[in-house]
Amino acid sequence: MSVPEFFNNNEIVYCSEQDFIIKAWGPILSEIFKQAKLTLRWGDTTMENTTAPFKVDLRVICTINGDRYDVGFVEFAKNFTASKAQKDRVKLILEGKEALNTVFKVIGKYVPDIxxxxxxxxxxxxxxxxxxxxxxxxxxxxxxxxxxxxxxxNNDIFDQTSHLMKAIIKFKVVMRNIYVDFKSGLIKRSIVGTMFEDK
Structure with a gap:
């Protein structure tokens, strides 16, 4: 097994942000999330159920009873310049904060380990x-x-690929957990609503 030509250092300097998304990250993320009951929404879009002004490059969405909820975000860049890295990090943290607030709102309470x-x-x-x-x-x-x-x-293939896959799978697991939190929260709200209607 050898490193694909695309990953050659001489070629990387000529790559655009879209090259990295289409040739590297897109196929891996699509494959790992294929059976996860989660939708990958590519392109600059804003998150659901929020007034946050940011657009993100990739949103991971779950759909429950026709309503859509964001469970993860990804920002892409061609390289890590200080200003771009800081801007993207702040954007992701603020989007994560908004999404967490939505989780707690749906669940109906603060849960410390989410x-x-x-x-x-x-x-x-x-x-x-x-x-x-x-x-x-x-x-x-x-x-x-x-x-x-x-x-x-070639020397990096085993260690780096293993670490990469474990990280992305962990990313998926956390998003699946949030999907479950949304689902259980909505079920509880539905049950409570039905109880009040019966009265």
């Missing part, structure tokens, strides 16, 4: 970011694990 994951990617590298709401009302965001990246040499 994390909202986003993925910040530049070129062939990326960071998983976890946003949480602490009991004191402060939102916190932190990188999860080490930076992920596609292997650039």
């Amino acid at each position: 994390e909202f994951y986003t993925l910040q990617i530049a070129g062939l590298k990326g960071h998983l970011i976890s946003t949480t709401l602490q009991s004191n009302g402060l939102y916190t965001a932190q990188n999860i694990n080490n930076r992920i990246r596609f292997p650039l040499t």
